[in-house]
Amino acid sequence: MPDDVVTMDKIVSLCKRRGIIFPASEIYGGIANTYDYGHYGVLLKRNVVDAWWQAMIGDRDDIVALDSAIIQHPRTWEASGHLAGFTDPLVDCRTCGQRFRADHLDAEHDVRCPRKPSVLPGQGPDCNLTEAREFNLMFETTIGPVQEAGSTVYLRPETAQGIFLDFKTVLGFARRKPPFGIAQVGKSFRNEITPGNFIFRTLEFEQMEMEFFVPPDDAHRWYLHWLEARMDWYERLGIRGDHLRLRAHEQDELSHYSSATSDVEYLYPIGWQELEGIANRGNFDLTQHAQHSGEKLEYFDQQSGERYVPHVIEPAAGVGRATLALLCDAYDEDEIGGEARTVLKLHPQMAPVKVAVLPLVRKDGQPELAHEVRNLLRRRMQTEYDEGGSIGRRYRRQDEIGTPWCVTIDHQSLEDRTVTVRDRDTLTQDRVAIDELPDVLAGKLEAPWISPKLVVED
Ligand code: GAP
Numbered sequence: 001m002p003d004d005v006v007t008m009d010k011i012v013s014l015c016k017r018r019g020i021i022f023p024a025s026e027i028y029g030g031i032a033n034t035y036d037y038g039h040y041g042v043l044l045k046r047n048v049v050d051a052w053w054q055a056m057i058g059d060r061d062d063i064v065a066l067d068s069a070i071i072q073h074p075r076t077w078e079a080s081g082h083l084a085g086f087t088d089p090l091v092d093c094r095t096c097g098q099r100f101r102a103d104h105l106d107a108e109h110d111v112r113c114p115r116k117p118s119v120l121p122g123q124g125p126d127c128n129l130t131e132a133r134e135f136n137l138m139f140e141t142t143i144g145p146v147q148e149a150g151s152t153v154y155l156r157p158e159t160a161q162g163i164f165l166d167f168k169t170v171l172g173f174a175r176r177k178p179p180f181g182i183a184q185v186g187k188s189f190r191n192e193i194t195p196g197n198f199i200f201r202t203l204e205f206e207q208m209e210m211e212f213f214v215p216p217d218d219a220h221r222w223y224l225h226w227l228e229a230r231m232d233w234y235e236r237l238g239i240r241g242d243h244l245r246l247r248a249h250e251q252d253e254l255s256h257y258s259s260a261t262s263d264v265e266y267l268y269p270i271g272w273q274e275l276e277g278i279a280n281r282g283n284f285d286l287t288q289h290a291q292h293s294g295e296k297l298e299y300f301d302q303q304s305g306e307r308y309v310p311h312v313i314e315p316a317a318g319v320g321r322a323t324l325a326l327l328c329d330a331y332d333e334d335e336i337g338g339e340a341r342t343v344l345k346l347h348p349q350m351a352p353v354k355v356a357v358l359p360l361v362r363k364d365g366q367p368e369l370a371h372e373v374r375n376l377l378r379r380r381m382q383t384e385y386d387e388g389g390s391i392g393r394r395y396r397r398q399d400e401i402g403t404p405w406c407v408t409i410d411h412q413s414l415e416d417r418t419v420t421v422r423d424r425d426t427l428t429q430d431r432v433a434i435d436e437l438p439d440v441l442a443g444k445l446e447a448p449w450i451s452p453k454l455v456v457e458d
Contacts, residue, residue, distance in 0.1 A: 001271070004453070005243075006331040008269040011324070012198050014331070014342060018401055020044065020352075021199060021323075033194055033202045040401050041323075043352035043382060045206075048237070048322045049185055051349070052208045055233050056183040063181035063210060064174045068162025070187060071153050077138065079292035080161050080285065081256050082154075087134040090193060093121060094128040099193055102132035137190045139203075155189035160314060163211045164285040167297055178299055178310045179222060181212035185319070197270050199320040206319035213299070213310035216283070220260075222313045223280045227262055230278055230315045234264060237322070238347030239329045240454050243267040244275075257284040264317075266325040275325055276317035283309040326350055330402060332453060336427065339392075344402030345425055345452050348445050351402040354381040355441055358394050360410040362387050370409040373419060373434055377407075380438050381445060399424055405441060425452040 015021040019038035023030040037045055056063045077083045089102035096114055100121045104111050113124045122129045139155040156162065163182045170182055185208045194201045214222045227246060234244055249261040261279040265272045286297040286309050298309045330344040348354060357374040359366035367387055377383045384403070386394050391408065398406055406422040408429075413419050419437065420429045432440050 040352040089132040183210040219311040281312040343399040346402035348404040
């Protein structure tokens with residue numbers, strides 16, 4: 001692993017220390033692959049989702065938004081192929097009772113037997129693995145108060161199917177014709193057995209998916225368009241280009257619905273891994289749902305008289321994986337005045353808090369003026385007020401959560417209504433008039449940005 005890749009332990013420890021992301025149900029000992037987001041985690045995740053909506057519906061006119069149900073008619077999953085084919089091969093160990101993915105037993109995945117000696121499952125003296133069995137990843141539940149009499153339904157394993165089910169309805173009111181897209185953000189659920197790589201693979205996770213419906217002959221062109229657009233998006237979030245790559249799937253890796261897929265991959269602490277998948281799904285989904293429901297799911301072009309089932313290009317991203325990539329890419333450690341500092345060098349637009357307002361001392365009218373400044377800024381950007389501890393400690397606290405600017409109120413501020421603006425990355429401190437502060441900071445927030453880690457590495 002290159003030495004500019006942070007370890008997962010450091011990310012997990014920072015996230016826990018600052019309440020960004022931490023294990024769920026902790027008072028009961030936690031629950032596998034399930035995490036909660038605290039205050040700064042929520043703000044960071046919201047910035048990711050907002051940036052995605054901006055790229056999908058703010059910057060373009062050819063995509064509309066949707067929020068479909070998590071529990072859909074159970075026949076959805078018959079038609080989509082998930083009931084029959086959305087499975088992982090699993091083996092159980094009769095000795096230790098652990099369950100492993102049969103396709104993850106090799107050294108590359110580094111899954112370990114929980115007993116001593118620490119070896120790959122199946123290689124210890126007492127290991128006794130069953131044959132592999134296919135295990136469906138969908139969570140099943142029941143509608144109705146009595147389990148036996150109720151009908152079985154599933155928590156959606158992807159948001160995409162809700163979009164296909166609503167294709168006809170949306171086409172009816174959105175006043176759009178192919179090429180056009182339907183975008184959705186929401187939770188999906190998969191009963192994953194994994195070695196616990198923090199939030200990389202979790203049981204419930206948020207997806208940002210967009211199904212782009214196009215005339216069949218244009219599908220490949222649009223596939224190429226979305227590969228480029230999605231790579232650009234991650235770079236615009238500030239992720240270093242040399243830690244991102246596109247990888248085309250081999251023929252034998254393709255999902256049942258796909259004629260071509262490429263993954264945007266990020267160099268996580270666990271190696272190059274999928275951040276987002278971009279697939280050419282052809283007309284598989286609309287055709288399947290048309291057959292299973294009896295509804296015509298096609299487009300009739302009144303001008304040309306042509307009738308066709310649109311093909312679909314799908315960029316499908318995970319909010320958690322994008323958040324984790326941002327955290328890993330921004331994490332840095334340096335030294336200021338001989339003291340170690342942990343800092344998140346996040347793109348200012350992604351930072352959970354944009355500006356912290358800090359009175360130098362808790363007296364002499366400084367807190368009052370600091371509150372005034374805070375109130376001036378809070379409508380323009382996410383702001384935090386902090387008066388607890390030495391100024392150095394307060395700077396360190398903000399560095400750890402990636403706050404790009406700290407505004408300090410000192411004795412001079414009371415005399416001439418100016419403050420200092422400290423920059424997280426350059427550590428410069430500039431004096432700015434309070435009246436001009438909102439515009440100065442808003443200008444900095446909008447300015448072009450590249451990762452300072454990239455600049456230093458160069
Ligand atoms: N509709 C296509 C689809 O769901 P996918 O590659 O299975 O494709 C898309 O999922 C994205 O959702 C992934 O690239 C990843 O970012 C995220 N994702 C999938 N499973 C996940 C899990 N168990 N935990 C966290 N994120 C996950």
